[in-house]
Amino acid sequence: MSAGGGVEDSGESEDVSVPNNIDLMAIPQLCFPGGLQVTNEQRDEQFHFLVFTDVFGNKTNGVVMQCYRPILEGTSVNHTGAGSSKFSKLFSAYSVCVISKYPYFTALKDCLSCLSIQLRTCCLSDMEEKVKEFAAKLTLVPIPPPGQLHVMFTLRPLTIVLPSQEDKDHPPIDLDLHLPFLCFRPQHLLQVISCLLQEQRVVLLSANWARLTLVAECLMHFIQPLSWQQPYVPVLSRGMLDFLMAPTAFLMGCHLSHFEEIASETDGLIIVNIDKGSVSTSCSKTFDLPDIPPAAADCFAQRYFVCQSLQIHFDLDQCHHASSSDINEQRTQRRAWQHNLNLDIQRVTLELIVNIFRFCVCHLNYEHRVFNSEEFLKQRKPTEKPFYKTVLETHIFHSFLKDRLNRKMDNFARMELNTRSEMQKPTHRPTMEIQACRRSSITERKMTKRLGISLPNLGEDQTISFQRHSLPTRIVTSEPGESRVKHVHVISIYVEYIQRHPPSSPLSLFVPYARARAESKDMKLLCRFYYLRGFINTLCSRRLDALSDFQNLYKTDTLIFPTQLVTWLVDSLHQDERQQADRRPELQRLILRVKTENEKPLVQQDDHVKKFVFPTQKLPQQEFVRCVQECGIVKDVATIRRLFEALADGDPKQVGHYLFRDFYKVWRETEAEAQDVNLPADVIHHLDNSECVYKLSTCVKTSHGVGKIAMTQKRLFLLTDGRPGYLEITKFRDIKDVKIASTPLPLVRIPSLRIQNFGRAEVFEANLKAETELWSLMVKEMWGGRKMADQHKDPQYMTQALKNVLLMDAVTRCLQAQRSITAVSKLAYFDRIRHEGLTLHKTTSETLKHKINPSLDLAEPQTVHVLLYTPGTGCKGEMNPKLWVALSGGKVVVFDAASWSMLQGSIQVGSSQLNCMLGMVQEQVWIGSQDSVIYIIDIQSMSCNKQLTEHRHEVTGLTVNTGDQQNSQQAYSCSSDGAILQWDSASLEVKRQFYFKCDRLSSIQIHDGALWCCKYTVHLKSSFYMCLFQLGQLWMGCAKSGELCVWQTNNHYHPHKRISLPGSAGVSCMIRVKNQVLVGGHCDGGLKGQVLVLDPESHTVTKELQAHSDTIQALCSAEDRYVLSGSAYRDGKIAIWKVE
Secondary structure (H helix, E strand, O other): OOOOOOOOOOOOOOOOOOOOOOOOOOHHHHHOOOOOOEEOOOOOOEEEEEEEEOOOOOEEEEEEEEEEEEEEEEEEEOOOOOOEEEEEEEEEEEEEEEEEOOOOHHHHHHHHHHHHHHHHHOOHHHHHHHHHHHHHHHHOOOOOOOOOEEEEEEEOOEEEEEOOOOOOOOOOOOOOOOHHHHHOOHHHHHHHHHHHHOOOEEEEEEOOHHHHHHHHHHHHHHOOOOOOOOOEEOOOOHHHHHHHHOOOOEEEEEEHHHHHHHHHHOOOOEEEEOOOOEEEEOOEOOOOOOOOOHHHHHHHHHHHHHHHOOOOOHHHHHOOOOOOOOHHHHHHHHHHHHHHHHHHHHHHHHHHHHHHHHHHHHHEEOOOOEEOHHHHHHOOOOOOHHHHHHHOOOHHHHHHHHHHHOOOOOHHHHHHHHOOOHHHOOOOOOEHHHHHHHHHOHHHHHOOOOOOOOOOOOOOOOOOOOOOOOOOOOOOOOOHHHOOOOOOEEEEEOHHHHHHOOOOOOOOOOHHHHHHHHHOOOHHHHHHHHHHHHHHHHHOOOHHHHHHHHHHHHHHOHHHOOHHHHHHHHHOOOHHHHHHHHOOHHHHHHHHHHHHHHHOOOOOOOOOOEEOOOOOOOEOHHHHHHHHHHOOOOOOHHHHHHHHHHHOEOOOOEEOHHHHHHHHHHHHHHHHHHHOOOOOHHHHOOOOOOOEOOEEOOOEEEOOEEEEEEEOOOEEEEEEOOOOOEEEEEEHHHEEEEEEEEEEEOOEEEEEEEEEEOOOOOEEEEOOHHHHHHHHHHHHHHHHHHHHHHHHOOOHHHHHHHHHHHHHHHHHHHOOHHHHHHHHHOOOHHHHHHHHOOOOOHHHHHHEEEEEOOOOOOOOOOOOOEEEEEOOEOOOOOEOOEEEEEOHHHEEEEEEOOOOEEOOOOEEOOOOOEEEEEEEOOOEEEEEEOOOOEEEEEOOOOEEEEEEOOOOOOEEEEEEOOOOOOOOOEEEEEEOOOEEEEEEOOOOEEEEEEEOOOOEEEEEEEEOOEEEEEEEEOOOOEEEEEEEOOOOEEEEEEOOOOEEEEEEOOEOOOOOEEEEOOOEEEEEEEEEEOOEEEEEEEEOOOOOEEEEEEEOOOOEEEEEEEEEOOOEEEEEEEOOOEEEEEEOOOOOOEEEEEOO
């Protein structure tokens, strides 16, 4: 494109590429939005900014510099020759527009400022060449990859910085985010944000064209992670004002001079005057849109004034510093100040969005991608409902829900999780501490708002403890000092060097690159050097070098891997380049991977969002399970199936849709009633902080007086009538017997409930009348759940029993009396187990310390394939030990091994089964997968962004030489085809590779300086498992045999001894801890799992431990203090055993 805006035919073909989503016809209007002007005086350069949006929502950005040049000066002569007259010089505006895919507004403005210096002194004939040279330089500057590495380059006289993106989902921020704070008071800024969240027709007005786009872009950042889905045109020229007649929602901007025209002729517009800081509506003097919820708005207003104290004026903040004599030094100081201020403002606005939408997360069903909007609105305050009713119907909120249902771990998710108060955690009923706080606060006493949320996954956080005398609040804030400023690296790009040297010259662009590779251990920084060098190599047509650089990203950071560019490079390789690539193994693997990915059928990601709707016809079991999960009652499939049996009727069994609606209504009513339970302070004093009242009877006569029986998750107590008092009936673990009796009265016998306790002679009796049978079943279920929880050291059994009790109560209330008790009895799961006498053996009970459930957030249990324990660190960033659990489908769940609590949701590591894990000294976890990739998780960041792709087949084993301190960084991996690779774990490079010929290589171990390999034998159709000792023995077990073979390591031909395993049908894993051997497998004649403890000297079984209901799949040791066993999917739990 020529400087004049046209394309010239110079006789030579030029490769001029214009983005296909840019309307070239509109650019002249937008470059001169106020019209082309001719003036009689020279004016300074003026800048404004553009954003182009295509029909798919893709944005392209532009920066316009408007200059003036003389067009006419001289004298005129009369045609009669009578005389002449002199007229003044005239100046005409012309514009230079730079278009970029990235919103580098400040950087491109600086670039154009440098260009303007050259254009002032050059003649008109040289102007086009100057612009072409300027454009050529810009095209040579690579965009920095996401992360903390910025790119710096020089266009005389300025040094210009391109900031990087925080991550690939967010654009770089290259503008001053505090501008709206200078223009608006907090209530007006909140009104503008409210209008955007409700998708109104918003028009920005200003007398300064540049302010329109800058303020609009700031607003787009303020509402993140919500993304504006409607038309977005921050600058409208005079000829584009008809766009404001569009019936849909939009965000547009135009000159302040059109205010009267817009306000009088267009209805339903929200007019935002940036210059005055006001918000109004067209054809109306009042602003009557619903406001942002008051609690979130008040918090933001406080933060707004905090921002005022953050020194949002640069001169005020820097007035105590010495004046800088170097303009670039001053600009560097200004950039650093602005960067820190932007971080603070991002935190404040993100906190606002989190406080507005944090409760939406509680009403999502991830399995079926359902948002229960009806229940969400029911739990909002009356003053908040108008706002949420509008927002819930918008496209912007719908897109936000998609990200939440995809479990996107973005800044919103992290802040929501980190600032979640105890009251916002899913306790589902007001605890005693919350009730105490209610009584200590007048505000809380007056609140009628239901504090709980829906009951699914009840009791996942039963061990919550509160600090006494602390008032729970719905809006959680963080202090300004908590925002951590990330260290930023800047790399210089020498544009002139690239321009002067031909493409075949060596590229020494990155001065710090070689030094960084040799000295820096920061892999994140190193991978960004690879990224930038790969782009420069691509620019210089060095395709193989570019592919080699991008291949290295697998080992450093896969999150910034440029998939589309690599695919294009592979497709564009010439024949000689292809032959060279075939001689380089790393490029061979990359090309093969690209081809494999391209050949895979495109799988459309399921990103729909459904609202929960009641069924309109009878429900078979499968549909019933789906509906119960969608409406958020229960998630566990086994529990829902028992509920189906309780409610189903007819043949085939189905649940009527009217009955389902009634059950749902009763469930929500019981939940609401629980929120209204207010206990006296004297009663609260007797209960634990975490206890909640889940069931309260009517007023009944008991052996201890008249009152109401209350049930918590730990006990039964009597809330005495008259002056309310507390009388403990029993703790569930103290119950000896529960019976139904009858109390003889004149002319009638009234059924009563009798409870007998251990250590207490008297029997408690309550005349519960019609409720007797229900209370009997509920108390027995809680009693059975308590016994199971104590025996198995598994608190989740108590949680499950409590779910069953609540379901019993709801089923009784929605069914007819004659049918309800029979139906309720089908939900009594733990009472049935108690009668069957399924108790643990004494040895098992004494050795078992605790049980945890890695499938807690899933609908059904998953197989525990691999377990890994990593010790904590005692350095500055102290970190607790962790337990890593590999589940089916590439899921990895992490537990804090100090408290055995789950740290976060599952980390997705590919989609295939995971076979092995290994902890490395570099705070990394290596995971071998069936898809032939070794995935690397960073222990501190809990992120998986590195991959080792050298294997061609399923990775089956990982090991490290822990005994050799000199080679502690050397790791070994093996794959099913017999390939064994030796790695340098620091550089992630392959040092050696060799092959072991076998049908299938299943595992490897290092012992006494030798690498031992274990293989799968085809004719036996079974895998072997081995365990090596320093006693010169090799222990091996078979998956289909109930015996172990012990070999002498110096005699490989005949087994030294065979050890018979009593009751064992096969060995699935084996581990050595201290002077014991633990063998995991399953029992003979069933799938019940067992762990056998053997003495390596006497070769005898010393203990038989059975606490799993399915085969043991994995064993690991926790610093020789505990052994952990994980089982298959019918059980899916992890048992923690004490080691003697």
